[in-house]
Amino acid sequence: MTPSPYDQDLPRNAANHAPLTPIGFLERTAEVYPHRLAIVHGPLRQTWAETDARCRRLASALRAHGIGKHDTVAVMLPNTPPMVEAHFGVPMAGAVLNTLNTRLDAETIAFMLDHGEARCVIVDPEFAPVMARALALRQRTEPLLVIDVEDALYGPAAQRLGTLTYEDLLAQGDPGFAWEMPADEWDAIALNYTSGTTGNPKGVVYHHRGAALNALSNILEWDMPKHAVYLWTLPMFHCNGWCFPWTVAARAGVNVCLRRVDAQAVFDAMREHGVTHYCGAPIVHGLLVNAPAALKQGVPAGIKAMVAGAAPPASMIEGMEQMGFDLTHVYGLTEVYGPATVCARHEAWDALDIGERARLNARQGVRYHLERDVRVLDPDTLQPVPWDGETMGEIMFRGNIAMKGYLKNPQATADAFRGGWFHSGDLAVQYPDGYIKIKDRSKDIIISGGENISSIEVEDVLYRHPAVLAAAVVAKPDPKWGETPCAFVELKPGAQVTAEDIVAHCRAHLAGFKLPRAVVFGELPKTSTGKIQKFELRKQAGSAQAIDV
Amino acid sequence: MTPSPYDQDLPRNAANHAPLTPIGFLERTAEVYPHRLAIVHGPLRQTWAETDARCRRLASALRAHGIGKHDTVAVMLPNTPPMVEAHFGVPMAGAVLNTLNTRLDAETIAFMLDHGEARCVIVDPEFAPVMARALALRQRTEPLLVIDVEDALYGPAAQRLGTLTYEDLLAQGDPGFAWEMPADEWDAIALNYTSGTTGNPKGVVYHHRGAALNALSNILEWDMPKHAVYLWTLPMFHCNGWCFPWTVAARAGVNVCLRRVDAQAVFDAMREHGVTHYCGAPIVHGLLVNAPAALKQGVPAGIKAMVAGAAPPASMIEGMEQMGFDLTHVYGLTEVYGPATVCARHEAWDALDIGERARLNARQGVRYHLERDVRVLDPDTLQPVPWDGETMGEIMFRGNIAMKGYLKNPQATADAFRGGWFHSGDLAVQYPDGYIKIKDRSKDIIISGGENISSIEVEDVLYRHPAVLAAAVVAKPDPKWGETPCAFVELKPGAQVTAEDIVAHCRAHLAGFKLPRAVVFGELPKTSTGKIQKFELRKQAGSAQAIDV
Incomplete structure (x- = not known):
């Protein structure tokens, strides 16, 4: 068989092929809109130029300090602004950006610096004390370049960790560098540790291609x-801010920075800078x-908000509508660059009542534009479940919006991609x-008398109670049933409700088992990104007082 | 040197890598918005489902007829609707779509069917007569599947060329196929012949990656x-409609088809269907x-129009503004999937007078979002020219929005990508x-007494004369100067102007030489895409009556 002429003499070359990378978005925007904010x-x-x-x-400057291709630069x-700049400056050096969760303890930070083999760490003054402890705990003996950021909005640092400030470092660099x-769009651009609740955190490696394509998908969604x-209400350390540092560059937009999220600061920023978009966990909204x-x-009308981490309850959807905000529900994980599904809305939904609208919008939805596929599959056979809204399976992704894998963990990588x-x-x-509608994390499912109970289903009912601010349900060991649901409830300020009231409310909406x-009752433990920490609740569930239902 | 951990155990696999292809846009839209128009x-x-x-x-059905990977399917x-469908159905079979310019003569069509090795041709009834002649002239002896489209909007076909209609063919196919x-995003998706004015047309091969990325760039620009x-005012046979069949699918938009562009039909469609976007050569606008x-x-306000093929003159920009249309000027060539630069506008321009606004908007601008680079380079040294608005060089592109190359023409491919x-x-x-601002095609520059004259510069001045509808300037051989500019002018209906008036107008804006x-004076010859055919004018220039200036 003669080869097709389409396969002959038509190779990739420098003129017709370039690696996809989000760094290019900054380059273009700085050229076309140099004087825009x-x-x-x-x-x-600060302008784009x-x-x-x-x-x-x-x-x-990083290069001058010997940091280049595939070296890790950690930032806390x-x-x-240095966080925005790190998303471009670090990969421009060929290095890999490792954003550390700013709520981590010193032991975990030290683990990440060791495991990620960081060659440089850039630290905000607020986190200098914890980083000092982490550096002392670090086991690797290779030299580590420590850069202290100064920020007038924080105030003077309690301590200096290194010999160079961030501005010193930049002063050493070449503005026309x-x-x-990247030699290959498959090269690593970022390293993000999962907040694994058991065992050591896993290092999720992002590639340039995926970062570029998810940044573009954000625009499309x-x-x-x-x-x-x-407005930066979502931490940039979290999945690289869902790739939005790159999205904003692609749009020649404005990054409105915010050291800390509180309602006054957010509304002030919205008014002062004409904010049009922001993201966050439900707690932020x-x-x-x-x-x-x-x-x-x-506050300007028509601000677009993105929510992920948990489905927005009806009260939140209503409250957002009353503010004139437009809410988009997305879902994802660190391994898929943050959000990789969207609950794409339909005009027909506008005519429905709030309960039905909330039910539809609470679903995790459909794949992001540039993701190949998202499906609910039987985890054993990998066959699709029937689309009946009832048969449970596991959400699985495939396509360009998925990590390269876990750093130095081929077994976990192979398991994740099985x-x-x-x-x-x-x-x-x-x-x-x-x-798609999430029923539970595999590990959060409650098995009671052989029946599966979705903790999320029970939580959804709890959230519908007018006095409930936040709720989480975990398994409580039970001598008779194996497990039973245990509800942790945070009430709205001033609310007065008994456990019996809560159960009575549930009885109206749920099967008895x-x-x-x-x-x-009490405040719920949350992660730095606003997720409720069920593993903490599980520790308490065993000793929770059982009630007769 | 030990390899970096980022280079180990993190390969591409089916879960984290998928070929980029615009066919995926249809798949997602049909899933998410099946009932939308x-x-x-x-x-x-017709809905997306x-x-x-x-x-x-x-x-x-194509597969059933033995047409698959890298086989060429030509369409006229x-x-x-069959033209929209061919942009997806043909590559879904693994085949390559070759859209033929519907104004071509039988000899040229026959050349393309032979050179492109078409295995199938799909023909509209309007073009059955010319295709019949082309089929008779075809030299290849391999079987060719000929499909007749029927279209009630055209009326009964004068003749049937094959044994199957398009609807017969579809009836043979599987709607759940x-x-x-594609095995590789570098696989060919389309074949577009250039309208070469000398020698045989060259077959420009597009790949899936470039088609997807240019379709996305259209959205971003x-x-x-x-x-x-x-609204389909731009022929889809022209650079695959600048990739807009794929763009519209990505946006879950509406394709408003149009067999023929005339003002009544266009305005009717805009009103009836709420058109928001259309493209075309200057002649359309x-x-x-x-x-x-x-x-x-x-007609709805705020319709967005894209113009390419020639810079929009001030009168057109003003006219579009008066209609409430928003005009974007783009530039490209067949080899770069249609437009690959955009004259990105700046808010500051809004305050300028129409002449200055037109001057700025008449530039070809900056690279498309997902193109790597566009530069004016010295064609010999490939060094950038100074950004002084005066030094001429050749526009050069590199990145993902460039063809694979010319089919079966490695020398032309190598020359093009030198x-x-x-x-x-x-x-x-x-x-x-x-x-970037185009001064001329290499071959259109006029050299008079050793001085370069940009034909476009003279044309721009001619367009500013209120009586001029269209204008083109070519070289006229001259015994003394070598060449002199010869102007061809098409006047607006009813306008009365002399050659001396035209020259006097030019004298106010141009150097004497x-x-x-x-x-x-007279109607200008134009290609099917509205470009003025300078090679025809060059034939006439020699015998044009010289006037004293």
């Missing part, structure tokens, strides 16, 4: 226009919805319209 | 929202601007803001 931080106003020059300085930074494209004004009306005066799908560990159903057999 | 054609209303099923039928179709992703309503006011009544850049053949300058030494 890129970063706002307190009184700072200035940002590009600073990122090139960072890259060239809040949502400040001719960085090179949101119809995000050029020059959008993006809840904070805004539940803020005093006076704080909301004069059968050519990324196994999310989330149990879900698929509705007749193809939309799904009713909580214990109700514990 | 995809195609309008006369009374036809129906369109997806028909494309799968087409792919599976106006902007009708499980098409496969235009801030094109979900569910945009796109001019047709609308110059239409009687009565035709424009009730030095790692695609050589456009267009001469241009680069302004201090990085924006650039003045036309001959002015010929």
Whole structure:
């Protein structure tokens, strides 16, 4: 068989093929819109040309310190300008950006610095004390370049960890540094540790191709226009801010930085800078919805919000609508660059009542534009479950929005990708319209008398109680049933409710075997990204007082 | 040196890597928005689910006829539903779509069918007669599957060329056909012949990756929202409609088909279907601007138009503004998938007078979002010209929005990509803001007494004369100067102007040596895409009557 002419003499070359990389977004924006605003931080106003020059300085200074291709640069930074710049300057040097969760303890940080083989760490003054302890715990003996950020909005640092400040480092760099494209779009761009609740955190490695494609998908899902004004309520350390540092660069938009999320600061920023877009866990949106009306005066209409981490309850959807905000529900995991599904809305939903709208919007939805596939599959056979809204399976992803794998952990990588799908560990159903709805994490499912109980289903009912601010349900060991549901409930300020009231409310909506057999009131433990820490609750569930239902 | 851990145990696999392809856009849209409108054609209303099923039928029927990976399927179709469907159904079969220019003569069509080794041809009834002649001239003896399209909007075909209609073919296919992703995103998806004015047309081969990325770039340049309503004024045979069949699918938009562009039909469609976007050569926009006011009544405000092929003159920009249309100027060539630069606008321009605005918007601008680079380089040294708005060089592209190469023409491919850049053949300058402005095609430059004269510069001045509808300037051989500019001018209906008036107008804006030494009035010859055919004018220039300037 003669080969096809389409296979002959038509190779890739420098003229018709270039690696996909989000760094290119900064390059183009700095060329086309050099004088537009890129970063706002307190009184700072920094243009895209200035940002590009600073990122090139960072890259060239790192190179001068011997840090280059596939070296790890760790950063422990809040949502400040150096954090935005690190998303470009570090990969411009060929290095890999490892953003550390700023709520971590010293032991975990030390583990990550060792495991990720960091060659440099850049630290905000707020986190200098914990980083000092981490550096002392570090076991690797290779030299580590420690860079202290100074930030007038924080105030003077309690201590200096290294000999160079961030501005010193940039002053050593070349603003015209001719960085090179990655040799291969499969090269690593970032390292993000999962907040594994058992065992050591796993290091999720992102590649340039995926980062670029998820950054573009963000634009597509949101119809995000050029020059959008993006408020940094979502931590950039979390899945690289769902890839939004790169998205905002692609849109020649504005990064409005924020050291700390509180309602006053958020509404002030929205008014002052004309914010058009922001993201966050439900707790962030809840904070805004539940803020005093006076704080909301004069906030621009039509702000677009993205929520992930848990399905938005009806009260949140209603509250957002009352503020004139437009809420998009997305879902994902660290391994898929943050969000990789979206609950794409349909015009027909607008006519439905709030309960039905909330039910539809609470689903995790459909694949992101540039992800190949998201499906609920039987975890053993990898066959699709029927799209009946009832049969449970595991959410699996495949395509370009999935990590390279776990760093130095081939077994975990192989397990995660078994059968050519990324196994999310989330149990879900698929509705007749193809939309996915999470029922539980594999490990969160409660098995009572042989029946599966979705903790999320019980939580959804709890959230519908008007006095409930937050709720979580975990398994409580039971001598008779094996496990029973134990509800942890955080009430709205001033609310007065008994455990019996809560169970009575549940009884109206749930089958008997799904009713909580214990109700514990109090503030819920949350991660730095606003997720409720069920593993903490599980420790308490055993000793929770059982009630008769 | 030990290899980096980022290079170990982190390979591509089916879970974390998928070929980029625009076919995936249809798949996702049909899943997420199955009941939304995809195609309008006369009374036809076809949803995305129906369109997806028909494309799968087409792919599976082609396969049943033995047409698969890297086989060429030629189509000779106006902007009708089968043309939209061919953009998905043909590559779903693994085959390569070769859209034929519907204004071509039988000899040229026969050449393309032979050179492209077409295995199938799909023909609209309007073009059955010319295709019949082409089939008779074809030299290859391999069997060719000929499919006759029927279209009630055209009327009964004068003749049938094959034994199967398009609907017969689809009836043979499987609406659930499980098409496969291309094995490699570098696989060919389309074959587009250039309208070479000398020698045989060259076959430009597009790949899946480039088609997907240019389709996405269209969205980014235009801030094109979900569910945009796109009117097909640009022929889909021209660079695959600048990749917009794939763009519209990605946006879950509406394809409003149109067999023929005239002002009444365009304005009717805009009103009836709520058109939001359309593209075309200047002639298309001019047709609308110059239409009687009565035709424009009730046309929606804010329609976005894209123009390429020549810079929009001030009168067109003003006319578009008066209609409430928003005009974006783009530039490209067949080899770069249609447009690959955009004259990105800046808010500051809004405050300028129309002359200055037109001057800025007449530039070809900056690279498309997902193209790596566009530069004006010295064609010999490949060094960038100074960004002074004066030094001429050749526009060169590199990155993902460039063809695989020319089919069965390795020498032309190597020449086009010499030095790692695609050589456009267009001469241009680069302004201090990085924006590119075409001065001429290499072959269109006029050399008079040793001085270079940009034919485009003279044409721009001619277009500013209020009586001029269209103008073109070519070299006229001259015994003294070598060459002198010869102007061909098409006047607006009813206009009365002399050659002397035209030259006097030019004298006010041009150096003496650039003045036309001959002015010929009459309709200008244009290609099917609205480009003026300078090679025809060159034949006439020699005998044009010289005038004293």
